[in-house]
Amino acid sequence: MVAAKISSAVLSYTPPDPPIKEFTPARDRAFFADPTKKSLLSQASAVEEITPTIGTELKGIQLSKLTDEQKDDLALLVAERGVVFLRDQDITLDQQHELASYYGVQDKDPNQQDPKHVTIIGRGGNIRQHDHYGAEYHGDHSFELNPPSYTLLRMVKTPPSGGDTIFTSQTALFDKLSPTFQKTFESLSAIHSSERGYLASINGGGTPHRAPIATAHPLVRTHPVTRLKSLNYNPTFIERIEELNGQESNYILAFLREHLLNADDLTARWKWTPGAVAFWDNRIVVHKAIPGGYDVTLREGKRTAVHGERPFFDPENSESLTERRERLEKEEGTNGVAHKDKEAALNN
Numbered sequence: 001m002v003a004a005k006i007s008s009a010v011l012s013y014t015p016p017d018p019p020i021k022e023f024t025p026a027r028d029r030a031f032f033a034d035p036t037k038k039s040l041l042s043q044a045s046a047v048e049e050i051t052p053t054i055g056t057e058l059k060g061i062q063l064s065k066l067t068d069e070q071k072d073d074l075a076l077l078v079a080e081r082g083v084v085f086l087r088d089q090d091i092t093l094d095q096q097h098e099l100a101s102y103y104g105v106q107d108k109d110p111n112q113q114d115p116k117h118v119t120i121i122g123r124g125g126n127i128r129q130h131d132h133y134g135a136e137y138h139g140d141h142s143f144e145l146n147p148p149s150y151t152l153l154r155m156v157k158t159p160p161s162g163g164d165t166i167f168t169s170q171t172a173l174f175d176k177l178s179p180t181f182q183k184t185f186e187s188l189s190a191i192h193s194s195e196r197g198y199l200a201s202i203n204g205g206g207t208p209h210r211a212p213i214a215t216a217h218p219l220v221r222t223h224p225v226t227r228l229k230s231l232n233y234n235p236t237f238i239e240r241i242e243e244l245n246g247q248e249s250n251y252i253l254a255f256l257r258e259h260l261l262n263a264d265d266l267t268a269r270w271k272w273t274p275g276a277v278a279f280w281d282n283r284i285v286v287h288k289a290i291p292g293g294y295d296v297t298l299r300e301g302k303r304t305a306v307h308g309e310r311p312f313f314d315p316e317n318s319e320s321l322t323e324r325r326e327r328l329e330k331e332e333g334t335n336g337v338a339h340k341d342k343e344a345a346l347n348n
């Protein structure tokens with residue numbers, strides 16, 4: 001692993017491109033989906049939940065053959081389940097880029113060479129090593145003003161075992177907090193920085209095309225489509241909590257890391273096979289690829305991602321998972337009583 005230090009290579013390097021400006025992306029395609037997602041789900045030979053909280057595997061679907069209606073349904077499924085998995089996909093790189101473009105403006109990683117995709121490779125080393133960049137949970141490029149919403153990763157080749165990716169639901173992580181911590185975190189924002197990756201890139205011989213940036217984003221965010229509250233925690237890129245003193249910030253970040261690393265009940269672990277795809281929503285999940293223990297030359301994937309909205313928190317119009325479930329149960333109960341009353345009236 002290359003250290004993130006301010007070396008002479010860093011000091012003499014000037015990135016060629018200006019920073020990316022904030023913009024308002026087109027309306028999320030999940031808004032256009034049918035709430036039952038029937039155009040997509042009715043075509044699947046099986047729809048299997050990986051865990052109750054996060055992850056659904058769709059079988060019998062080829063991404064290369066989706067209609068626009070099905071693409072919208074897929075966006076909603078991803079927004080609801082955090083990540084959707086598919087195996088044995090025949091989609092080409094150009095088709096993958098086209099599919100990503102349907103969902104928004106393509107995001108470009110600061111180190112990305114090809115404007116259409118990032119090549120993801122295997123990683124060796126020991127995850128316990130100091131500063132093992134990449135072995136930590138993250139949402140992709142959360143330091144951007146418009147961090148990616150949807151990411152699609154397709155594995156071209158994989159080792160027989162090793163290199164799995166783990167996804168954890170930040171919606172559920174928020175829901176599992178006590179009401180007191182929920183309220184406190186709703187009032188905080190975190191500084192997400194690309195500096196560490198920038199330094200490591202140059203020290204490793206890379207040529208990042210943009211200078212590092214640091215951006216404040218709310219620590220709890222509202223999903224624009226589902227209106228659910230999620231933690232917006234990211235141990236790879238968050239440097240500190242903006243509103244807190246130094247020691248307080250360290251303490252809260254240590255708690256959040258422990259909260260995330262203890263969340264075995266809120267994760268989905270995906271074993272890759274050639275042609276397998278994971279399609280996730282960075283607004284509500286964090287992920288990490290597990291390095292080491294396999295021949296890194298055997299792992300290669302193609303990643304496309306699109307810019308989402310600037311993260312926001314809307315206290316007036318969002319709810320936690322528990323609040324949503326309780327409200328729906330109540331509404332159903334009320335409807336059930338009304339329905340029974342009607343039946344009783346008919347019987348009398």
Ligand SMILES: [Fe+2]
Pocket residue numbers: 138139140287
């Ligand atoms: Fe990633």
